[in-house]
Each structure stands twice: as C-alpha cells, then as structure tokens.
Amino acid sequence: MPDIQRVPVDFSPFFWDVHLEDLDPAIHSRFIIERLLNEGDHHTLHWLFKTYSMDEIRHVIQTSRNLSRKTARYWPYYFNLKEEEMRCFGTSLIKPDNLF
Incomplete structure (x- = not known):
C-alpha cells in the first residue's frame, strides 16, 4: 500500500x-473507501486512488454491502467485475412476496 496520509480536512463534508x-x-480503510466511492467527487477519488491500492479498492467493491445502487453499478465497469462477484448484488434476506 502506498504511503498513507491523513484524510484531508477539506473532506469533512463527506x-x-x-x-x-x-x-x-x-x-x-474500508469505511473511508466506501464513503468516498459513494459520496466523493473527482478530487476525493483522486486522493483515494493515490492512497489505496487498486486491489484494496477492488476488494471493498466486491465485498461491501454499503455501496449505493448507483455506485455499485458504476465501479464494476471500471474494474471489469461481474455482478455475481459483488456482494452488494447478493440475495436479500427479505423476499418480495414476504413484504405484506
């Protein structure tokens, strides 16, 4: 992993x-990666990719259940992943026919 710096003060809104x-x-690292993938902007993503390895970011994308649907749909294209490889697209504990 590259030299890790403190989270910049201007990231406080995230x-x-x-x-x-x-x-x-x-x-x-997991919390920071998830938060910046979900909420970050171009500047924060630049810091994220300088701070963490591609493998670490990919691992979080594959194993996280905390990614928004929008985030979960974008990053597989960047990392060449399939939905089946991503935990956030796994089956829900609640089946649609059990809602009511």
Missing part, C-alpha cells in the same frame, strides 16, 4: 458523522 481527526486511513 465524513459529517465522524470526527475527521479520529479517522486513521490504515485502520479505517
């Missing part, structure tokens, strides 16, 4: 629910 100074990019 981490409104945590204290930015408490985020450790090495320890909280």
